[in-house]
């Protein structure tokens with residue numbers, strides 16, 4: 133994939149092109165729990181990995197933290213974000229990978245990232261978690277919101293087949309994990325898990341769409357999908373897989389502390 137321009141083949145960018153702004157598996161509801169759990173204060177220096185369309189960035193900036201740095205890998209998305217936050221002196225967008233942010237050690241009070249670890253292979257997930265640990269101050273919080281699998285004891289073969297089907301339809305090497313696995317990854321890098329929230333993975337369900345986007349935007353997204361047959365075909369395939377595995381797919385928001 134090119135990290136420069138938006139790869140219109142990937143599921144999340146197809147949805148973004150149809151007008152969808154909330155691109156994380158647990159929706160706005162789980163993001164609110166994550167942001168509330170992080171308890172953003174005016175004196176906080178905050179880093180967001182992969183702000184994407186800037187939905188959470190806007191939510192956080194309303195809380196007026198001392199500093200906000202968004203680390204976005206995609207050049208086009210980073211450029212859009214810079215326009216979006218233009219005029220907010222405390223905010224900066226850096227076009228680089230969350231695995232190597234270039235930020236100083238122990239410089240952040242809070243780090244968060246949504247729907248971005250799922251799309252990395254396991255080694256890269258750990259690398260990004262290590263980077264969050266490095267830039268956080270002791271006692272700082274790392275919040276993640278990612279695609280999950282349930283239950284913890286899911287048969288490994290079945291798990292691989294979900295991961296494979298998902299990767300095929302969203303054209304991203306998506307590797308969702310169980311709650312135990314996500315917590316384990318954080319703990320392996322030295323974090324202490326403080327809170328875990330869960331929401332169903334209803335990204336493409338009408339009720340969630342309205343809750344996330346509002347009724348008018350949801351109608352607009354529906355219209356855009358109906359009038360773009362190629363996108364419609366891809367979105368229907370994604371919906372089918374989400375529906376097929378809905379009993380085993382979920383969304384987790386986890387807050388962990390650098391101890």
Ligand SMILES: C[S@@+](CC[C@H](N)C(=O)[O-])C[C@H]1O[C@@H](n2cnc3c(N)ncnc32)[C@H](O)[C@@H]1O
Pocket residue numbers: 144153154155156181182183184185186187203204205206209228229230231245246247248251
């Ligand atoms: C599914 S979107 C989620 C965007 C946003 N966090 C949200 O929840 O709406 C994935 C985003 O992660 C970004 N991304 C993927 N890998 C990244 C990395 N290693 N470092 C920074 N950003 C990354 C992509 O460019 C894209 O904007």
